Amino acid sequence: RFTEGKTDLQWLETFYQIASQRGAAQGVTLPPFAEFWKANQLFEMPESEQNARFVRFADFRRDPENHPLKTESGKIVIYSERIASFGYADCPPHPAWLEPDEWHGNAQPGQLQLLSAHPAHRLHSQLNYSALREQYAVAGREPIALNSDDAKARGINHGDLVRVWNARGQVLAGAVVSDGIRPGVFCIHQGAWPDLALDEGGICKNGAVNVLTKDLPSSKLGNGCAGNTALAWVEKYEGPALTLTAFDPPASS
Structure with a gap:
């Protein structure tokens, strides 16, 4: 069992x-x-x-000859010959800033930068369906933090249900209007259970932010999550009322 x-x-x-x-x-x-x-x-x-x-690397600092680092030279590496040998265009062998695929520098009019931060009330998607949800859900959905200037420009008030979308998908979220987030940026925490309304353009009724993010790694070397490299539009939701079904048991249960 x-x-x-x-x-x-x-x-x-x-x-x-x-x-x-x-x-x-x-x-x-x-x-x-x-x-x-x-x-x-x-x-x-x-x-x-x-x-x-x-103190990290204290032994190395005290005696680098007898306590080398686990690098190709045993020292702090600024330029890595090994990484250079890979020939990855998206990961040079030295620290560098590379222009993201999506950011303010190539945003379309009205787009905001998306942040998909870790939530304080759950571990990833665990506990999304629990009593804790009542402490943070807004308008019955995953909250979206918006700067007050961005909200005002879009006619959005605290507690409103909003639609967030880009070329990859769309979600519903509850507005949290705050000056605690900088203008031009919004935040939807990761981990909400997906709840797609297929008859309404596939909009996620529960606010699963992965609907909006790219399914691409940070680089060929790191293969990390690039969940903050995304842009999207935000507007007050004026569509039909959509019933949340993310937490309904499956038909086979």
Whole structure:
């Protein structure tokens, strides 16, 4: 069985015991699980004196000959011959600024820069369907942070339902108007569960930001996420009311 015969609480205790064993190996003693669970409080691990004094590469700085770095030269590398040998046009062998595929420098009129930051109330998409959602959802959707000047220029007020779109897709989001984000930029946190309305142009009713981002790596070398390299338009949503179905159980359940 997928659950291996354990309940949710038994799995939590299993994970806790693993953490407890690893903590003990590092001199940290966790309370018994039952005691921890009943207390329902954060457990703060004391910082060791050694960790408090930790300085990265201290041995290298003190004695570089006997404590070389794990680089081709054993030293800090500014120009990498190894990376140069790859011949990647999108990743030179030295630190450099490369113009992004999408940014303010090539934006079309009215487009804003998208930021897809990590959310504070969940881990990626985990816990999107939980009581925590009631603390941050706006207009029943994933929130979008907009600068007050950008919102005013588009007739958007705090709490409005807005449509965000580009050539890749479109989403609905709830407006959070704030001066805490710079003009020309908006932020939708990553991790919302997709909920596409196929009969309404495929708009995501829940605000899944990946609908708007490019499915391309940061470079051929790094292959990292390029989730902030995107532009999109934002407007107040005036379309038909769309029922959120992201959290409905599948028909086969």
